[in-house]
Amino acid sequence: SILRKTEALINVGLHYLALKRSLPTLSGGEAQRLRLSTQLGCGLTNLLYILDEPSIGLHSSDQKKLLDILKQLRNSGNTLVIVEHDSSTMLEADHLIDIGPGAGINGGYLVAQGTPKDVIENFNSITGNYLSKKLVIGSKLKKTKRKAKSFLTIKGACKNNLKTINVSLPLGLFICVTDKSRSGKSSLITKTLSPVLSYYYNHGVLIKDDFKSIEGLNHLDSIITITQEAIGRSPRSNPATYTGVFDEIRNIFASTPSAKNKKFSANRFSFNNKNGRCNSCEGDGRKKIEMNFMPDVWIMCPDCKGRRFNKETLQVTYKDKTISDILEMDINEASTLFSENLKVSRILNTLKEVGLGYLKLGQSALTLSGGEAQRIKLSKELSNLKKGKTLYILDEPTT
DSSP: OHHHHHHHHHHTTOTTOOTTOOGGGSOHHHHHHHHHHTTTTSOOOSOEEEEEOTTTTOOHHHHHHHHHHHHHHHHTTOEEEEEOOOHHHHHHOSSEEEEESSSGGGOOEEEEEESHHHHHTOTTOHHHHHHTTSSOSSOOOOOOOOOOSOEEEEEEEOSTTOOSEEEEEETTSOOOOOOSTTSSHHHHIIIIIHHHHHHHHHHSOOOOOSSSEEEOGGGOSEEEEEOSSOSOSSTTOOHHHHHTHHHHHHHHHHTSHHHHHHTOOGGGGSTTOTTTBOTTTTTSSEEEEOOTTSOOEEEEOTTTTTOOBOHHHHTOOBTTBOHHHHHHSBHHHHHHHTTTOHHHHHHHHHHHHTTOTTSBTTOOGGGOOHHHHHHHHHHHHHTOOOOOOEEEEESOTTO
16 A cells, blocks of 8 residues: 555655645645545546646656556546646647637637647637647757856855755856756755845845855845745735735825815825725625635625725826726736826736736736746846846746
């Protein structure tokens, strides 16, 4: 029994995990594959398995093992529905459904379905065009023309499984750290380099722990680590508030003739202002109902109907849009509305450039994926006009 269960963990690509590893430290893909391993060998049939991007965090060399497991479950008489972006998974599917063609308001249509061959032959399917390689990602390999003038070198790194290694990072360049899971990537970058440099540039002290020395610190001014942690834990946290664009939008509303007549300041249009928000839901737009022995249930606020603000605040409009209407706009639409405002358009255009034009400005942070949260953080940094020699560290921003 022990052998069977450990083999199942190995087969789903989790061979690198320690048995004592805490569950909260697992990535979404790891946790999902862990649950998947428990289904192997149980002998159940006629089940419907639904998986959401099980390939997250997997190196391509481990992907075949995962696909073999999925097909094993199918061959046992089960049905598997998988939401996935990985091309090898799509090509192995018996039936492929392409929904799109775009994101947000530009999505929601059935573009193509059938065998992978059917989807590839469908001219309207963007996914099919990539699978057929009519469209390709990136460009052909070529020697980089950029040359580093300085380096950041860490010597004797020995965190976790690192074998006392010396690594030089060429500064001013795009650097990718890669290889199979548990190879030591995170141990070197996010567990050693990131915390040490963050403390050094914030406190001026270099704490030597799990390494011997670091050279080249004088070539940098700061470090910014952009993780996949949520941008907020409250329903009121959203892309607009996190990036600071909501502050600018509130200033715009406060400058309208209607707001001036009513003597409304920018603070009136905040979720935290008792005079401006709907106090029934405290600006959340929805209310939580606690259920005994069951997960809490959220319902639309019956007083403001999800609009978050009270009637007096919603009487103020900008280009015929209330502050609630603005929060319901996706970023693409909002960037057009505020195209004449340099501060607002700079932030919104940066969000579009990192591929988040489909998100609503007021979309709850609780509904964002790790990759979306990380790209929102990245866009906030990119829209900052501050110049300096900064080292940016990102952990799988393409998730």
